[in-house]
Amino acid sequence: MFHALRVAAVDRLTDDAVAVTLAVPPELRETYRHVPGQHITLRRVIDGIEVRRTYSICAPATAEPVLRVGIRHVEAGAFSSFALKELAVGDEVDVMPPTGRFVLEPRPGxxxxxxxxxxxxxxxxxxxxxxxxxxxxxxxxxxxxxxxxxxxxxxxxxxxxxxxxxxxxxxxxxxxxxxxxxxxxxxxxxxxxxxxxxxxxxxxxxxxxxxxxxxxxxxxxxxxxxxxxxxxxxxxxxxFHVEGSVGESPARPAAPAAGGSGPEATVTATLDGRQGSWPAQPGETVLETVLRHRADAPYACKGGVCGTCRVRLLDGEVRMDVNYALEDDEVDSGYVLACQSHPATPTVTVDFDA
CATH class of the missing domain: 3.40.50.80 (Nucleotide-binding domain of ferredoxin-NADP reductase (FNR) module)
Incomplete structure (x- = not known):
């Protein structure tokens, strides 16, 4: 779920990068408390088009959460261009709560x-x-x-x-x-x-x-x-995510699935405790099928990088195009990226809440 947060500071880091600090109101402190290494997804409508980008939190994890992210400009980057040239203190940006598993809970060592x-x-x-x-x-x-x-x-x-x-x-x-x-x-x-x-x-x-x-x-x-x-x-x-593209380097090999992508499949998904089943259109990813019926399905990059759309595969098989976000133990435990997964069996059941 997104919440509109006010921009508290925009600090120039380099010629092509800024640090953006977002104010967290008292009633949302628990929602936006982060584990060191997690990221947030920012959403903004630019020229009538919804743009989502994921940025890691650079601030230490403290009792009162500080949401500060570094944004570097990339060529033709819709959100990064906006952040460097237009974003100002007092503006509001829709922000998803922190997520991600590239984390370290403080411990000796x-x-x-x-x-x-x-x-x-x-x-x-x-x-x-x-x-x-x-x-x-x-x-x-x-x-x-x-x-x-x-x-x-x-x-x-x-x-x-x-x-x-x-x-x-x-x-x-x-x-x-x-x-x-x-x-x-x-x-x-x-x-x-x-x-x-x-x-x-x-x-x-x-x-x-x-x-x-x-x-x-x-x-x-x-x-x-x-x-x-x-x-x-x-x-x-x-x-790191580069404005809607993951470059041309090959991704970590995705988990192989038996069978090819069939022309017809039914996707069943659990999201925020509610379950639904919908027919998938030919060529659709699991995320695309779910989004046609549940606009609140979580995603950010749609490029297999950020892991925001991670789901657990409960039944059926899928074919993942690329996987930059999941580590081997997650794949072994049945997790897949909804934005990269195509149904490979007549029925596929996933859980966004797992």
Whole structure:
């Protein structure tokens, strides 16, 4: 469910990025209380067209929820263009409550992250909350940006280093700019990370790895970690959403389903405790079928990235086109992305509430 929230601040981060803070009224504090690493979906009608975009919360998780998100402009991006050029303090934006499973509940241990570009956003919340709440925890942040001028939240990460010098290790690389000190410039691919990570920290002793950014970086970091013997269960990843497109890199292979997409199927869905059954039109995804009858069905990117439309498959089989959002254990537990799932059996039953 969306609620209209007032824009409390719009802060310029770089030439092409802003941080937007949304005011949460007292009666909605519990609704918008977030776990570090979660994201929110923003909705706005632009030129008569409803536009939804998902952005990660960068603020630490506090008693009184602070909704602050980083928005980077992308070419032809409807919402990002609006946010950078028009959005102002006092405006109202429809906001969905926080969701997402790329999270870390504060606990003792040693944690690390490899992030690129705007992938810093959820990890900033994760690291700040962990260090503030758990005195024995340590965090190593390895971030990469094109140039120093393009890096989002530089001041915030520098502040963490000043506040927690013994427990927060920051490594910043640039792919398109040489620096007088620090690591050489260049992409952080699997080969480079395989050499770099063991030199920075005891890889085997890290209790949890958080990878966020472009698909190429996340995939390369995952390959490097698995090659270094890190159990897959310790690796958590999130591909950042780029204005309605997931790029041309291949997604993580989706769970195969027997049979092809039939021309006729019935989709049964449970949403907010109410169940309904409807015929699917040829070629429709499960989400498209449900939306024709339940406009309140949750979704954001429709590109298999954000995971907002995650459902549990209770009966039947589906074919997922792509999967950037679900981790292996979720797929094994029967979860699918409604926006990418096509019925592969005459009947399909899903649960949005699971």
């Amino acid at each position: 040693h944690f690390a992250a490899v992030v690129g570009g705007s992938g810093i956003t959820p990890v900033l919340s994760i690291a700040a909350t962990l260090l503030e709440r758990e005195p024995s925890a340590r965090f190593c942040l390895i971030r990469t940006d094109r140039t120093a001028a393009s890096a989002m939240f530089l001041e915030e990460t520098a502040e963490l280093k000043d506040r927690f010098p013994e427990r927060f290790h920051l490594v910043h690389t640039l792919s398109r700019e040489e620096r007088q000190t620090g690591l050489p410039s260049g992409r952080l691919d699997a080969e480079r990370l395989t050499e770099l990570l063991p030199a920075l920290l005891p890889v085997a002793d890290v209790d949890g790895w958080f990878l966020c950014g472009p698909h190429g970086l996340v995939d390369g970091a995952e390959q490097a970690l698995l090659g270094l013997g890190v159990p897959r269960s310790r690796v958590h990843q999130e591909i």
